[in-house]
Amino acid sequence: MADIVLDKVTKSYPDGTTAVHGIDLEIADGEFVILVGPSGCGKSTTLNMIAGLEDITSGELRIDGERVNDKAPKDRDIAMVFQSYALYPNMTVGENMAFPLKLAKLPKAEIDKKVNDAAKVLDLTDYLDRRPANLSGGQRQRVAMGRAIVRSPKVFLMDEPLSNLDAKLRVQMRTQVSRLQKQLNTTTVYVTHDQTEAMTLGDRVVVMRGGRIQQVGDPQTLYDHPNNLFVAGFIGSPSMNFLPATVAEGKLRTALGDLPLGERMQRVLAAGDAPRELVLGIRPEHFEDAALVEDRQRSHGYEFTAPVDLVESMGSDKYVYFNVEGGAATSADLADLAADAGGADLPSSDQASLVTRLSAESRVRDGASTKVWMNLDKIHLFDPKDGRNVTLHEGRAAGVAAS
Amino acid sequence: MTIQQERPAVSDKPPARKKAVLSEGKRQERKLGLLLCAPAALVMVAVTAYPILYSFWLSLQRYDLKFPDQREFVWFENYATVLTNSYWWTAFGVTMLITVVSVVVELVLGMGLAMIMHRTIVGRGLVRTSALIPYGIVTVVAAFSWRYAWTPGTGYLANIFGDGAPLTERASALAIVILAEIWKTTPFMALLLMAGLALVPEDLLKAASMDGASGWQRFTKVMLPVMKPAILVALLFRTLDALRVFDNIYVLTAGANETSSVSMIAYNNLIKGLNLGIGSTMSVLIFLTVAIIAFIFVKAFGTAAPGSSDDGRR
Amino acid sequence: MNTKLRWGLLDAVVVVFALVPVLWVMSLSFKTAATLTDGNFIPRDWTLDNYKLIFQTDQFVRALINSIGIALISTVIAVVLGTMAAYAISRLDFPGKSLLVGVSLLIAMFPQVSLVSPLFNIERQTGLFDTWPGLILPYITFALPLAIYTLSAFFKQIPWDLEKAAKMDGATQGEAFRKVIAPLAAPGVFTTAILVFIFCWNDFLFAISLTSTEQSRTVPVALSFFTGASQFEDPTGAISAAAVVITIPIILFVLFFQKRIVAGLTSGAVKG
Numbered sequence: 001m002a003d004i005v006l007d008k009v010t011k012s013y014p015d016g017t018t019a020v021h022g023i024d025l026e027i028a029d030g031e032f033v034i035l036v037g038p039s040g041c042g043k044s045t046t047l048n049m050i051a052g053l054e055d056i057t058s059g060e061l062r063i064d065g066e067r068v069n070d071k072a073p074k075d076r077d078i079a080m081v082f083q084s085y086a087l088y089p090n091m092t093v094g095e096n097m098a099f100p101l102k103l104a105k106l107p108k109a110e111i112d113k114k115v116n117d118a119a120k121v122l123d124l125t126d127y128l129d130r131r132p133a134n135l136s137g138g139q140r141q142r143v144a145m146g147r148a149i150v151r152s153p154k155v156f157l158m159d160e161p162l163s164n165l166d167a168k169l170r171v172q173m174r175t176q177v178s179r180l181q182k183q184l185n186t187t188t189v190y191v192t193h194d195q196t197e198a199m200t201l202g203d204r205v206v207v208m209r210g211g212r213i214q215q216v217g218d219p220q221t222l223y224d225h226p227n228n229l230f231v232a233g234f235i236g237s238p239s240m241n242f243l244p245a246t247v248a249e250g251k252l253r254t255a256l257g258d259l260p261l262g263e264r265m266q267r268v269l270a271a272g273d274a275p276r277e278l279v280l281g282i283r284p285e286h287f288e289d290a291a292l293v294e295d296r297q298r299s300h301g302y303e304f305t306a307p308v309d310l311v312e313s314m315g316s317d318k319y320v321y322f323n324v325e326g327g328a329a330t331s332a333d334l335a336d337l338a339a340d341a342g343g344a345d346l347p348s349s350d351q352a353s354l355v356t357r358l359s360a361e362s363r364v365r366d367g368a369s370t371k372v373w374m375n376l377d378k379i380h381l382f383d384p385k386d387g388r389n390v391t392l393h394e395g396r397a398a399g400v401a402a403s
Numbered sequence: 404m405t406i407q408q409e410r411p412a413v414s415d416k417p418p419a420r421k422k423a424v425l426s427e428g429k430r431q432e433r434k435l436g437l438l439l440c441a442p443a444a445l446v447m448v449a450v451t452a453y454p455i456l457y458s459f460w461l462s463l464q465r466y467d468l469k470f471p472d473q474r475e476f477v478w479f480e481n482y483a484t485v486l487t488n489s490y491w492w493t494a495f496g497v498t499m500l501i502t503v504v505s506v507v508v509e510l511v512l513g514m515g516l517a518m519i520m521h522r523t524i525v526g527r528g529l530v531r532t533s534a535l536i537p538y539g540i541v542t543v544v545a546a547f548s549w550r551y552a553w554t555p556g557t558g559y560l561a562n563i564f565g566d567g568a569p570l571t572e573r574a575s576a577l578a579i580v581i582l583a584e585i586w587k588t589t590p591f592m593a594l595l596l597m598a599g600l601a602l603v604p605e606d607l608l609k610a611a612s613m614d615g616a617s618g619w620q621r622f623t624k625v626m627l628p629v630m631k632p633a634i635l636v637a638l639l640f641r642t643l644d645a646l647r648v649f650d651n652i653y654v655l656t657a658g659a660n661e662t663s664s665v666s667m668i669a670y671n672n673l674i675k676g677l678n679l680g681i682g683s684t685m686s687v688l689i690f691l692t693v694a695i696i697a698f699i700f701v702k703a704f705g706t707a708a709p710g711s712s713d714d715g716r717r
Numbered sequence: 718m719n720t721k722l723r724w725g726l727l728d729a730v731v732v733v734f735a736l737v738p739v740l741w742v743m744s745l746s747f748k749t750a751a752t753l754t755d756g757n758f759i760p761r762d763w764t765l766d767n768y769k770l771i772f773q774t775d776q777f778v779r780a781l782i783n784s785i786g787i788a789l790i791s792t793v794i795a796v797v798l799g800t801m802a803a804y805a806i807s808r809l810d811f812p813g814k815s816l817l818v819g820v821s822l823l824i825a826m827f828p829q830v831s832l833v834s835p836l837f838n839i840e841r842q843t844g845l846f847d848t849w850p851g852l853i854l855p856y857i858t859f860a861l862p863l864a865i866y867t868l869s870a871f872f873k874q875i876p877w878d879l880e881k882a883a884k885m886d887g888a889t890q891g892e893a894f895r896k897v898i899a900p901l902a903a904p905g906v907f908t909t910a911i912l913v914f915i916f917c918w919n920d921f922l923f924a925i926s927l928t929s930t931e932q933s934r935t936v937p938v939a940l941s942f943f944t945g946a947s948q949f950e951d952p953t954g955a956i957s958a959a960a961v962v963i964t965i966p967i968i969l970f971v972l973f974f975q976k977r978i979v980a981g982l983t984s985g986a987v988k989g
Contacts, residue, residue: 522724
C-alpha cells in the first residue's frame, strides 16, 4: 500500500499536442480516487502514466515517496484492470490469475493458495479451469479483478472496468468493486466517464477536462459546491439547469422573473470586475410544486408560473419539463458538456427547457400552467467567460439570497 | 463508446523525435525495436542492395568469363549493345505481351473465381482447396504438365486440337505460355480479390437493390468502388510478378522461336554465355523497368498502394 | 434448387480447371513406357516403375534431400527473423520503422533475375556457389517481405491491451512477448511458415543459376536436367513421377491448412 503524488505531471506528444497539463494531485494511502471527465479529457493518459505505460513528459510521479518516472511498469508494483479485461485467451482462468505470481517467481504452493483465495473472494472457484472465451462478461470482469488482487500490489489502477457490462450487471459489480476496495484497503485510481460511477464509488472524485483538473473533492462537495460551470453541469443526473441572467437594480433578471439578491451577492456583483452577464444554475430537485411547499420554507424561495411541457412520472417523484422563453445560456463550458452528451446532434431551439423534480404528490398535468417554487439558497451563478462559480464563498455555495 | 479516440495509442504516433529525455521504458522499447529488426534488415539489404550496385558496376565493364583477359571498363557500351540489339527488344515485347494479356485475363477470371469462392452455397471448402492447388504447385511441375499435354502424340490436348506441334510455333507457343501463367496465378489474384469482396458490406448491396440497381449495376457501382484498393494491390503484385516470367518459358519452349522473356535472355547471356557484362546490363535494365512500372502504379494509385501507411487501415 | 445446381456447375468448372494439369502429370507417372505416348488421359496400364526408377537414382534422391533441407532451413530462418521484425513493426515505436516497411515492399517487387548475375559472380568468388547457403541466402531475402507482411497483419489482430496487461503483471517486454504474444501468434507464424516453405520449394530461377552440380541442385532444377540425361531412355515417365513426389507436400498443406493459407495470403496482401 502506498500513497501517490503527481507533481506538475505533463504529457505532450511529438506532434505538439498536450494531453495532460501539469497536474497536481495527492492520493492518500488506501484512498479510492476516481478520475472522471468526458472523452479526451486526459484521464486515461494520466492513468497510463501512473501505470508506466506512457512516458511522463515533465513533472514528477512519486509512489510511496519514491520517484518512479523512469521505472518500468513491472517495477512499480501496480496492478491494472483494463476496459477490455485483457485476459490472456490462451490461458485458463486459473493461469490468468497465476500469471503475475509466476512472473514474480513465487513458489508453486503459494501461487495456488493465493489464486484459490482470490477465486473464493470473487466467486470464481468453479471456473478456474475454463478459458476466458467460455465465460460471460461479468465473469471475465471478475477474472480481470482477480488477476489484479492476487499479488496484493501497492496500487490498483482501473480503466473503465465496468463499461463493457450491461446496465444491471454494472450496478451489481459497482457495489462489489466498492466492497472489495474497502476490504483490501489498497490505494485505487479508477477512471470512468460515467459520473454516476464516480459519485457512488469514490472517496474523492477528480473532474478533468481538456487535460486539466477542474475540481477535486468528495462526491457531495462536488455536487453541492461545484467550482465552475463545467463541474456543475457534468456532475448530477439529470443535469443542472442553466439560464442566462443579468443584474439590474439589485435584482437578478432571468426568464423566470426578477430574483432577489442577498446583501453579500449584491456586494460581490457590484465589484468593478464583476460580470454583467451571468449564467444561473439550479438543480432539478430544488424546484417544488408551489402547492406542496410548507410555509416556513416558502420564504427561502421564489415562485413563478409556467406552462408544463411534459411530465415523466418516476413513481418516487415526477420529472416535469417546462419551456422557458429567452433562449439557453451559452458558454464554452456548456458547449463542451453538450458535445460530450451528444447534445450537439439535437435540434436546437430558441426556448430553453427547464427540468424540475417535483414531489410524487404533485398534481401537475401536461399543458396546464403550474405555479412552481424554487429554492433561492441552492442557486449558483457562474461567469460565462471563465465558468467560475461566483456564489462560492470560502468553498461553499450559499445561494443568491444569502446575506 | 467514445473512449477509443481518447487514447492516443502509442503505436500510432510517428517515430518519436522527442527533445525530452526518454524514460528507461521508452529507450528500452526503441532499442528492442531496432534489435529485432536488425537481422531481417541486414539480410535483405546485404542480399539485394549490394548486389544490385555491384551489378551496375559489372554492367559498365566488358567482362566475359570465357575471355577473362579482355576485362575492361567500357562505360555505357554494354547498354548501347543491348539497347540496339533486336533480341533484347523482341524479348522485351514478348515479356510485355505475356504480362498484359495474362494480367488482364487473370483479373477477369480472378474476379469470377473470387465471386464463386465468396458466394457459392455448395462445396465452398472444396472450391477453395482446389483453387489453392495451382497457387501452391511448383511452377516447373505445372509447366511440364502443359508441355506433355501439348506434345503431339503424348498429350491429350495436342490430340484434341489436331495436327502440328503447337509448342514449336511462335504464336501458339506464346499462347500456351500465357495459358500456363494464367492457370498458375489466377487463384492468387482471386484470393486477393476475395479479401476485397469481403469488405463490401452486405447491407450496402441490399440497399442498392432496394434502390433499384440491377445485378450488373450493383457490381459496377457498389462493389467495384469499394474493392478498388484490393484490385489495385492485386494488379500491382501480379504485374510485377508477371514481368519476371521465366520458369514456364524455360520448360515449355526454352526460348526457341523468339519466345524468350527478358529474364530468359538475361539468364542465357549469363549462365549459358557466361557474359557477365552483358548479363549484368540486362539485369540493371530489367530492374529499371520494374522500378518505373512500380513507380507509375504507386503514383497513379497513391494511397491505395500497400505500405503507404504501416498502420492498419482497418 | 436451381441456384444450387448453378453453383454446383460453376464449382465443378473451377475444380476441373484447377486439377486437370495435376491429374495429367499423375496419370503420366503411372503409365508404362509402352503406353506413355498414347495421349490417353487415364493410363491403360498402371505401373509404379517410374517411381522405383527415380528413387534408385542418386540424381533425384540427392535433389530431394537438397530441396527439403534448403526449403526447411530457409523457412525456419526467414520465419524467425520475420517474426522478430514483424513484432517490432506492429508493436514497438522506433526510428526507421517505415523505412523497413518500405524496403521490404521494394524487395517483394524486386525482379529476381536482376540479382542473378551479381549473386552468380559474388558467390563464385566467395565459394558459396553451388552450396546450400548459396541458395538459402536469396531465399531468405525474398521470403522475408512475405513473412513480415503476413506476420504483421496477424500481430495487429492481437489485442494491444494484453501486452500492457502483461507489463502491469510484472513482465518485461521480452517476457510479454514470449509468454503472452508468442502463444497467440503461433497460428499466424505457422501459416507464414507454410507460405514461405511453398515459396522456397517453388523456386527455379535461383536454383538453376546458382548451382551447377547435384551437390545442391533442388528438385525443380533436377527435373529439367532429366531431359536428355543419358540414364533414362525417355525421361517423361521419370519427370512425371518426380513431379508428383514434389507436389505431395503442397497437396497435403492445401488439404489440411486451406483456411489458414487463405487467411495468410489475404491478410498479408490486403492489409499491407
